[in-house]
């Protein structure tokens with residue numbers, strides 16, 4: 036569906052779609068833009084639509100009130116409350132309820148759930164208003180520069196289901212929004228323009244009215260009325276109003292300040308300016324002119340901020356350099372305020388800076404902030420800035436202070452990580468500068484991805500002169516949405532009744548009768564009901580038998596359970612009643628591991644911090660693992676604490692209650708913490724509640740009380756990727772078996788040491804000490820013994836035709852340390868000596884070759900070592916002219932090698948001369 040064809044569809048019938056009662060009452064006339072052809076509604080006659088206007092409100096606000104960010108919200112929320120709207124709390128900025136998004140990118144996303152590839156709306160109150168913080172990383176390079184772009188912003192969502200109780204439609208919506216602008220903010224109706232537009236997404240679409248005042252778009256009211264496409268559509272049963280207005284902009288227009296950042300971060304700027312000691316106040320009038328000018332010509336230079344500034348400087352009558360001196364500190368301050376606020380919300384809501392997924396963008400903006408501070412030499416503490424945000428935003432977002440310490444901790448770890456890698460980054464940067472090669476955008480992306488080098492750092496070190504405008508866009512594109520994993524699908528064909536899931540009706544059922552509905556490929560059975568749990572949610576499937584035939588896998592496809600049997604059987608046919616038996620031991624072990632996963636996840640969060648989420652989990656019979664989101668590898672102490680906490684929960688024998696809730700009720704009651712295993716694509720969610728400890732949406736099997744698990748033992752932890760730590764564990768009998776096997780291994784060691792379990796550590800330390808002493812003694816002995824033996828070697832060596840003296844030996848007792856010492860000493864005594872020792876080293880024959888000073892003029896040790904190694908079936912040797920080693924495995928060739936040593940060496944000798 037094309038946007039423009041949809042627009043012409045609606046625009047061809049403006050009275051039906053766009054005209055609202057307010058337009059007639061107040062005298063808004065429909066007009067078309069002479070520049071772009073768009074249709075708009077305004078009281079005054081206008082040549083063009085407001086998209087072409089400059090920001091004439093800068094320095095001249097059209098409102099009667101002057102309101103900063105928080106006070107704008109106070110006015111706005113009380114207005115909507117008075118008009119029968121419920122004001123609800125913001126949703127998390129980390130979008131746990133949608134698999135396709137990392138972050139909440141618009142207020143309407145709060146109420147969207149994806150089911151079968153279609154978006155459904157769940158609006159908890161009707162009508163409502165939400166101050167939703169949204170994160171978007173596609174404009175990073177514009178933040179600070181344009182005066183209006185952000186990585187996080189508050190979208191006030193005025194949302195309503197028109198067909199549910201309390202609902203209203205477009206007349207009332209525009210009437211309210213108009214009243215907000217005029218009655219509350221004091222803007223004259225003549226100042227307001229409504230522009231016609233359309234909206235579409237995920238099978239639904241509608242028309243919209245964007246409203247502007249003095250060039251600034253303040254809000255967009257979307258009326259989602261239809262589903263289908265432009266050729267075939269019908270009216271939705273539940274029509275949705277989604278009006279989104281940027282709170283930053285509403286505040287900005289009341290202040291008429293140079294930038295929207297002044298309105299949003301005013302009190303924070305004041306404090307920071309005091310600390311840095313820069314003067315911005317006296318430049319205020321100039322900055323107003325600058326940003327007004329910028330709004331006029333910005334669209335011409337969207338991709339080249341440098342050229343944009345050069346042109347503004349020309350118009351304002353000063354040099355680019357002088358302009359930059361005034362503007363750069365303002366821009367930088369805005370970037371820092373924006374980026375820290377984004378980090379504050381994201382980390383508070385449980386996202387971690389990392390190299391993967393959504394955490395990627397957080398690390399980018401954090402490192403960018405640190406690099407900017409370094410570039411300007413500002414001594415600002417990021418955590419202090421965050422505290423200023425928390426304090427200022429308290430009336431709107433009191434929850435931010437709850438995770439204050441956790442955010443502080445993460446910021447500290449990330450900042451330290453950055454500074455410790457900085458030295459390496461600077462050395463890479465300086466070698467780049469010397470090479471004088473100009474990196475491309477792709478080079479810059481690669482450097483950031485592999486070495487964490489931000490372009491700001493390259494700018495700081497003079498490797499590049501400017502940051503390519505598309506750098507951050509391209510980088511963000513790589514990390515915006517999840518990749519979906521395709522699931523292999525078995526062709527089922529005709530309609531089959533959904534399988535009745537006995538394991539949800541009664542988890543304790545292990546035997547059942549069922550009718551075969553269909554057999555696929557001879558080995559996949561579909562039954563009318565089943566107690567077999569299919570693979571899903573990280574839980575491995577049940578095994579067992581059907582009519583005595585082994586079931587080796589169970590999987591679920593849509594609402595059918597497929598039982599894979601070991602071999603096709605003629606006893607199994609459609610419509611036959613069969614008897615199924617679920618392997619009880621396996622099911623119990625998996626069930627305990629699954630409940631243990633929930634317990635461990637909360638144990639980790641309680642001990643480590645609020646950023647802990649389940650990243651993924653796997654529950655099998657003999658093994659289970661839980662991957663959690665965490666910034667560092669776990670210490671021994673932390674592992675022990677988590678294990679202790681988890682086992683305390685087991686010992687408290689807490690009841691585990693499983694209930695099915697309507698999704699919106701579950702979210703409201705238990706928050707989005709329930710989505711540890713990801714979003715749930717259905718209207719109803721199964722909530723597994725470990726009383727007073729952990730609540731998750733989960734479709735797995737669970738024990739009735741935590742005490743049934745018996746024991747949880749962590750086997751191993753590992754940092755498997757940046758930001759993710761894996762805990763491998765066992766529970767129940769498997770945990771007991773593990774402890775027992777560890778115990779018997781210890782006993783074996785104790786007995787081998789001639790000690791007891793009680794004295795094991797003591798005995799072990801003693802043996803280690805003795806071993807060290809023995810090695811020292813042995814080294815001394817070798818030294819002394821080889822002194823004496825060296826003379827014997829020189830006497831035993833035989834003289835070859837070419838005048839070299841050759842000595843060869845084989846030994847399977849003394850190690851190579853001895854023969855290396857001996858060889859070195861021997862050639863020191865006799866410079867004509869060629870020394871070859873073959874030493875048995877486990878399965879291998881090691882070759883050790885030394886060549887004396889005089890012989891070396893004729894032959895090299897490395898050549899001899901290579902030649903002998905190859906004779907012994909090895910691939911070659913290596914070393915210097917004087918000393919070389921090699922080896923092979925063919926023991927049968929030892930004697931031959933030693934007997935023909937002289938010949939072998941003479942041959943090499945002559946080939947060296949010839950070659």
Ligand SMILES: [Zn+2]
Pocket residue numbers: 068069070071072073083084085086087
């Ligand atoms: Zn226009």
Ligand SMILES: [Zn+2]
Pocket residue numbers: 572629633712731732733734735
């Ligand atoms: Zn679960």
